[in-house]
Amino acid sequence: MAALQDKYKELIDAAQAAGTSNLKVNELDGVLHIEGEAPTGAVKDQLWNIYGKIDPNFLTGDVVMNINVATAVAGAKLKVITESSNLNIRKGPGTDQPIVGKAAHNEIVSLISKQSDQWWLIRTDAGEEGYAYAQYLQPVE
Template sequence: MSLQDKYREVTNLAEELQIADLQVREHGNVLYIDGTAKSALDKDKLWNAYNKIDPDFRSADMVLNIDVAEGVSREYTVEVGDSLSKIGKAYGVSWQDIYEANKDIITNPDLIQPGWKLKIPTV
């Protein structure tokens, strides 16, 4: 089995996530996957897919070199009655992406407070 076959799930996911400047190449019995993810969440999804195939990354036969694009272009101040879903819908992003971008202040995505300044990730 070739390395590209072994890690097909990771490369397919990278394409599905629309990793920018995606490059997949094999050199010296190592598969290199390079590119830029739209968000840290997408990058984590790739690492999780890799870990499913090679638990604890012991094979050392793949290098996942994924950068994250500058992901914050706006800031939003939470108002009474807001939810992450409502804010996400207004900006065209998922509530999960907003949550991931603001884990430093949000401990529970169902409980946000008026006055909080949230980073809104780019789409």
Template structure:
């Protein structure tokens, strides 16, 4: 087991217990890559919460967490209600996380889970999955 696998052992164990499928864990160039499909948005949120506990504010830069939520997961549809611009979809729950996609103003997204009172895990109409600010989502 590599030092990174030891550091993130709690996360790897929790992922295995979550019912995740297609899980792959590999270390390359001092970065641990964890890929897989989790059964629900809440399961993905739990993995990000464990990651944040191990590496507060995700500052280590030594983990790439690539988890998708199963298409069969329960979900709710919401409308993007930004003032006029697109809504940023981020890799993780925080403005420090990279932008991985955008949802257009007035488009409809699928809410997979609420990470906390500020962030939601969503899937765009284009299939981009990530976190965005809850303040720009409205029930339809």
């Protein structure tokens, strides 16, 4: 246990110092699981940068890091961070669900609620409402 925690000490220390809440650091079968809620998206980015510095290109596979952003609460403004394409808005939480709308790349939408860590219910300024993949949505600060 200690070896992995030592290797990623800078990352764990940074998560603690930045005020990550509900921080959980556990080891399971040679993989360090780091979970928590960062106060801002910038902190999440910082933690991922430190992780990438310790393990270039995240190729060792000895860490699973699941950091949410605390500012992503109902009513928050979210930016669509797809690479370039539109973001599908679906009727339900799942890629098998029909598409009911689209949000453009870099468009700002509102968070209504979180169905899960993966699927968030959002509303566009045009009034389209539905579920979208959380990984393409970043809280605007």
